[in-house]
Amino acid sequence: MERPERYEIRFGGSGGQGIITAARILAEAISEHGGKYVCQSQSYGPEARGGASKADIVFSDEPIDYPKATKPDLLLAMNQTACDTYFSDLKPDGLLVVDSGLVDQVPTRRAVGIPFTDLARKETGKELVANMVALGALTHLINAVSPKNVEKTLMAKVPKGTEELNRKAFRAGYKAAKDVNVSALTGKEARAYDDELV
Amino acid sequence: MERPERYEIRFGGSGGQGIITAARILAEAISEHGGKYVCQSQSYGPEARGGASKADIVFSDEPIDYPKATKPDLLLAMNQTACDTYFSDLKPDGLLVVDSGLVDQVPTRRAVGIPFTDLARKETGKELVANMVALGALTHLINAVSPKNVEKTLMAKVPKGTEELNRKAFRAGYKAAKDVNVSALTGKEARAYDDELV
Numbered sequence: 001m002e003r004p005e006r007y008e009i010r011f012g013g014s015g016g017q018g019i020i021t022a023a024r025i026l027a028e029a030i031s032e033h034g035g036k037y038v039c040q041s042q043s044y045g046p047e048a049r050g051g052a053s054k055a056d057i058v059f060s061d062e063p064i065d066y067p068k069a070t071k072p073d074l075l076l077a078m079n080q081t082a083c084d085t086y087f088s089d090l091k092p093d094g095l096l097v098v099d100s101g102l103v104d105q106v107p108t109r110r111a112v113g114i115p116f117t118d119l120a121r122k123e124t125g126k127e128l129v130a131n132m133v134a135l136g137a138l139t140h141l142i143n144a145v146s147p148k149n150v151e152k153t154l155m156a157k158v159p160k161g162t163e164e165l166n167r168k169a170f171r172a173g174y175k176a177a178k179d180v181n182v183s184a185l186t187g188k189e190a191r192a193y194d195d196e197l198v
Numbered sequence: 199m200e201r202p203e204r205y206e207i208r209f210g211g212s213g214g215q216g217i218i219t220a221a222r223i224l225a226e227a228i229s230e231h232g233g234k235y236v237c238q239s240q241s242y243g244p245e246a247r248g249g250a251s252k253a254d255i256v257f258s259d260e261p262i263d264y265p266k267a268t269k270p271d272l273l274l275a276m277n278q279t280a281c282d283t284y285f286s287d288l289k290p291d292g293l294l295v296v297d298s299g300l301v302d303q304v305p306t307r308r309a310v311g312i313p314f315t316d317l318a319r320k321e322t323g324k325e326l327v328a329n330m331v332a333l334g335a336l337t338h339l340i341n342a343v344s345p346k347n348v349e350k351t352l353m354a355k356v357p358k359g360t361e362e363l364n365r366k367a368f369r370a371g372y373k374a375a376k377d378v379n380v381s382a383l384t385g386k387e388a389r390a391y392d393d394e395l396v
Contacts, residue, residue, distance in 0.1 A: 028242065039266075040240050042239075043262065044230070044238075068237075068265055159357035
């Protein structure tokens with residue numbers, strides 16, 4: 001796998017969209033099943049007020065000195081504000097992933113738009129699990145750990161009784177990302193785990 | 199309040215003790231209600247395998263450059279391994295807080311021992327909420343945000359239907375810490391919020 005040694009992901013959205021939970025699950029899955037060193041962090045402060053929410057993951061084959069994402073390889077923007085705020089941090093060849101139902105103005109063609117919130121409502125009846133739809137999509141796009149293993153971590157973390165709801169949302173997101181022609185965007189090959197959840 | 203500009207907390211325990219959840223709730227409460235800049239992070243890697251779990255909080259009146267705890271002001275050790283592993287990182291005048299039912303060998307007299315897990319079982323019937331008992335105790339000991347406000351954040355974060363269980367656990371921990379003569383350990387004055395939850 002041609003992966004840079006350090007890979008940074010930023011999640012941005014509004015409070016209540018559950019992005020910290022999604023980041024935590026992905027971080028644990030990458031650590032446990034992807035064999036990487038992983039740091040997951042969130043910063044709160046005046047800039048994060050007004051209901052804004054962000055979370056970072058950094059993973060690497062080597063121990064991580066600085067745990068914040070400074071130049072994300074991937075930015076997930078769950079709303080327009082997050083896209084506007086963090087896009088300038090993205091690496092020049094980084095990938096922008098947006099909730100296309102909530103982000104109208106996408107500042108680059110190098111972007112994947114998936115209607116996470118609409119999909120959550122359509123597939124499960126609950127917009128609340130848009131974060132899990134996004135988690136599914138990121139699992140595909142990042143390609144550092146198999147979806148089965150992320151799902152395993154997910155199932156162990158969600159409240160009892162919500163497993164099926166979360167699984168459905170996760171799979172919907174994974175599938176939606178698979179249907180995007182990412183290699184045209186990234187120049188990378190098809191994904192190793194593409195058929196695992198089919 | 200004579201608080202050093204940067205205050206670091208490390209949570210250590212085993213996977214399943216819920217310390218990352220406790221750290222996340224405390225971080226959000228300190229940010230939202232304590233008016234501080236807060237970073238909350240967890241690192242995963244080979245050293246954290248075998249079911250070990252840790253989480254850091256750093257808070258400050260000023261923006262935080264480096265989000266990991268390097269010299270914690272307070273170490274919460276939920277088991278002996280965490281105590282043994284992280285004690286040497288603690289600041290010379292830092293405070294060690296241990297689950298006294300699970301940590302037999304305490305390497306300093308400058309320590310607060312509270313049987314978090316036993317209390318959780320006794321007060322709620324569920325050892326699972328030992329993390330919330332510890333959160334209550336830390337809320338008292340750190341004294342950066344009122345227990346009512348931590349409880350508010352807590353109530354908004356826990357799964358529906360578990361509010362009462364978590365509230366009970368949190369209050370049991372807060373009360374247990376109040377009964378400890380911390381000023382003898384720390385030389386600091388009585389706590390501003392001492393009577394709030396009585």
